[in-house]
Amino acid sequence: MSEVVLKMQGIIKDFPGVRALNNVNFEARSGELLALMGENGAGKSTLMKVLSGVWPYPTYEGDIYLRGERVRFANTKEAEAAGIGIIYQELNLIPGLSVAENIFLDRQFTDAKGRINWNQTFAETQKLLTELGINDIRPTDLVQNITVGKQQMVEIAKALSLKAEILVLDEPTSALTDKEVKDLFRIIRKLKADGVCMCYISHKMEEIEQIADRIAVLRDGQTIGEVTPIADITLDQIIARMVGRDIKDMFPKVDFTPGEVTLEVNDLSVTNPDMPGSYLVKNASFVARKGEILGISGLMGAGRTELVGGVFGAYPDQTTGEVKLNGQKLEIKSPKDAIEAGIALLTEDRKALGLFLDKSISFNTTISSLETISSKVLGIINTQQERKVVKEYVDQLGVKTPSIDTVIGTLSGGNQQKVILGKWLNSKPDVFILDEPTRGIDIGAKVEIYKLLNELVQQGVTVIMISSELPEVLGMCDRILVMCEGEIVSNFERDDAKKEAIMAYATGSA
Ligand SMILES: Nc1ncnc2c1ncn2[C@@H]1O[C@H](COP(=O)(O)OP(=O)(O)OP(=O)(O)O)[C@@H](O)[C@H]1O
Numbered sequence: 263m264s265e266v267v268l269k270m271q272g273i274i275k276d277f278p279g280v281r282a283l284n285n286v287n288f289e290a291r292s293g294e295l296l297a298l299m300g301e302n303g304a305g306k307s308t309l310m311k312v313l314s315g316v317w318p319y320p321t322y323e324g325d326i327y328l329r330g331e332r333v334r335f336a337n338t339k340e341a342e343a344a345g346i347g348i349i350y351q352e353l354n355l356i357p358g359l360s361v362a363e364n365i366f367l368d369r370q371f372t373d374a375k376g377r378i379n380w381n382q383t384f385a386e387t388q389k390l391l392t393e394l395g396i397n398d399i400r401p402t403d404l405v406q407n408i409t410v411g412k413q414q415m416v417e418i419a420k421a422l423s424l425k426a427e428i429l430v431l432d433e434p435t436s437a438l439t440d441k442e443v444k445d446l447f448r449i450i451r452k453l454k455a456d457g458v459c460m461c462y463i464s465h466k467m468e469e470i471e472q473i474a475d476r477i478a479v480l481r482d483g484q485t486i487g488e489v490t491p492i493a494d495i496t497l498d499q500i501i502a503r504m505v506g507r508d509i510k511d512m513f514p515k516v517d518f519t520p521g522e523v524t525l526e527v528n529d530l531s532v533t534n535p536d537m538p539g540s541y542l543v544k545n546a547s548f549v550a551r552k553g554e555i556l557g558i559s560g561l562m563g564a565g566r567t568e569l570v571g572g573v574f575g576a577y578p579d580q581t582t583g584e585v586k587l588n589g590q591k592l593e594i595k596s597p598k599d600a601i602e603a604g605i606a607l608l609t610e611d612r613k614a615l616g617l618f619l620d621k622s623i624s625f626n627t628t629i630s631s632l633e634t635i636s637s638k639v640l641g642i643i644n645t646q647q648e649r650k651v652v653k654e655y656v657d658q659l660g661v662k663t664p665s666i667d668t669v670i671g672t673l674s675g676g677n678q679q680k681v682i683l684g685k686w687l688n689s690k691p692d693v694f695i696l697d698e699p700t701r702g703i704d705i706g707a708k709v710e711i712y713k714l715l716n717e718l719v720q721q722g723v724t725v726i727m728i729s730s731e732l733p734e735v736l737g738m739c740d741r742i743l744v745m746c747e748g749e750i751v752s753n754f755e756r757d758d759a760k761k762e763a764i765m766a767y768a769t770g771s772a
């Protein structure tokens with residue numbers, strides 16, 4: 263077995279009112295990918311921030327050893343110098359700077375007079391990108407002009423330039439297209455072969471099965487069980503360690519009797535603003551019924567988000583086609599029109615939803631959706647009734663927080679997601695469109711979200727769910743549309759829907 267490069271022992275980390283880490287112990291080896299798993303708020307990101315100097319010594323208790331030697335970092339620079347690279351859950355690049363500037367921030371090459379040697383900076387960047395086999399990013403590209411997936415690759419190139427021996431990846435695939443995930447996994451395998459030790463955080467089980475060598479589970483700030491080779495543990499055992507109980511029914515689907523058509527979309531097209539004459543969505547027509555869950559499947563980039571955005575009035579100047587609700591033709595020129603007509607959309611870009619990070623959970627959940635969109639929020643009074651509703655969602659979704667008055671920015675990533683979801687579930691529209699509703703959300707809470715969707719359809723709401731997780735689509739939807747390259751290419755009834763057939767349509771090989 264390879265050498266233990268990292269050991270964290272008895273780590274304790276407190277925040278006001280919360281013990282985030284409560285005696286965490288684990289070790290990781292060179293050339294392995296160690297998956298760190300656990301529910302939202304279990305302490306995964308916090309643990310990695312302790313490792314990387316974001317939370318410096320002595321703001322935590324316990325000890326960190328690198329190759330047997332105790333280290334105590336005062337800041338992230340010291341951790342970097344010791345060979346620890348980290349790619350955060352929230353990306354950390356500066357949008358207005360080039361790829362090269364971001365990679366060599368504060369470390370640019372200079373000439374004898376101390377002036378920045380741009381040629382060398384660009385050349386070194388190119389070398390790194392080439393080494394990683396990345397040929398669609400240029401050192402001079404501005405970070406704000408490249409996709410999130412590519413930004414992720416830039417973060418990795420940066421970690422590589424630091425000659426990281428330990429690389430932490432905190433939910434790195436949450437915003438990547440399938441192709442980008444493949445690229446990332448290729449790079450991960452290469453780094454593994456080079457002996458890099460990787461700590462990898464993810465809520466996606468399929469990923470863990472594909473690339474993890476061993477797993478460590480955190481629950482409520484504590485390590486549960488030993489670090490275990492992935493071959494020696496079943497999925498159910500991992501879940502039981504994470505959640506502390508068995509989940510019997512991952513997809514609690516209720517039977518559906520088709521109701522009348524509520525939403526009808528005819529010939530909807532969305533043009534591509536960057537490429538005149540081409541389309542993001544082309545001639546899409548579909549209906550959705552009262553009380554059904556309609557799934558929209560497809561690869562990332564297939565046009566699913568743009569389709570529902572078109573329905574929702576997100577890009578009125580690019581959209582043509584007809585949208586009817588309960589037989590009435592709608593004139594939707596903006597999201598506000600859509601919301602007033604009774605259509606709600608939980609977008610995949612959660613940041614754009616305008617969470618007020620420095621405000622409490624109850625504040626964030628009770629401001630109405632319209633006010634969020636226009637960002638004009640003045641004094642809002644939380645009534646007793648509203649507080650009760652917020653509390654119910656917080657309990658039902660298991661949002662890990664000391665209280666509903668806690669500042670939302672201090673919650674873990676997944677718990678922030680749950681709050682946004684609760685807020686939209688609270689708005690009770692006729693048609694509720696959810697774009698990747700369970701992304702970044704742990705397995706126990708996913709089941710709670712499915713139950714909430716069931717409740718909604720039983721109340722007569724039409725639910726439309728975009729999801730990249732096929733098991734979830736197959737498990738929860740009554741009907742499944744498949745999109746490929748901007749078009750709806752297939753429509754499966756629940757009983758006919760099979761994984762292979764959906765994938766064939768999604769990849770255009772059917
Ligand atoms: N800066 C902070 N201030 C106060 N509390 C915090 C802060 N950062 C994290 N916490 C709390 O510490 C606990 C662990 O959070 P952490 O972000 O480590 O969870 P996580 O396992 O990464 O979850 P997720 O899967 O949702 O990303 C949570 O209860 C969270 O609210």
Ligand SMILES: [Mg+2]
Pocket residue numbers: 306307308351432674675676
């Ligand atoms: Mg996290």
